[in-house]
Amino acid sequence: MTQADPLQSFEGQRFLALETFRKNGVAVRTPVGFVRDGDVLLIRTEADSGKVKRIRNSDRVRIAPSTGRGDPLGDWVEARAQILDDPAASEAARQKIAAKYGLIWRLIEGQVAIRNRLSRRKRPGWVSIRLTPIALRQE
Template identity: 50%
Template sequence: MRLEIFDGHQYLNLETFRKDGRGVKTPVWFVREGDALYVWTQADSGKVKRIRRSGRVRIAPSDARGNPLGEWLEARAQIQATPEAIRHVQGLMAAKYGLLFHGFRLLGKLRRVRYVTLRLTLPGEDAQPSP
């Protein structure tokens, strides 16, 4: 499995695609579980809108500024908005990022932000059920 290239990294660069095919790269926090990577993000973000149109994405380990630290991989993104999926990924993110993640969660609650999770899988590895 090629997802091992993300082990030990705090960020991944997520490239989503506009209607005209131009890529938009965004460094994001992520967690790995099994054959998938998960991202927790605002439901109304640009990346979610682009993924709704096309689940095609590219991913690479990166630093906080989005500078790639490994190879780019083609992947598929699925939006998960169920309370169970969101809670599950929040727990994984809290375990990995600790107080920083809890701080972002608190700010989101105060601003009444709605969140979703993104399940990122490599081609041929996306048949597994999501949490």
């Protein structure tokens, strides 16, 4: 029995399509930037985003390498999503993503920070999410 690398198709890609599921089972697809960290992928998003709400409801997700618009470029991979509540783990993920995306990521963070300062309501900031593929065994 061998196990193929379910994340191989993500090598060299800048975006992935993240498919989360509403309570009624309807899939919602979102393109996000990511970084590979060993056997998992890491993403960052705003803590009050719809994808975070859906992941809190169900950790089941599907991921595929994609364009920046979310058009899949490869096969879908079933995965589990875990919101990283530990501040140190979340910061480590932020640093890895910032290293991959450089100035672009820092501009995104800056834009969100400015928008949050100008907003009349308090926004909760960012969270990091670990995506772990459910490896399929090949016999």
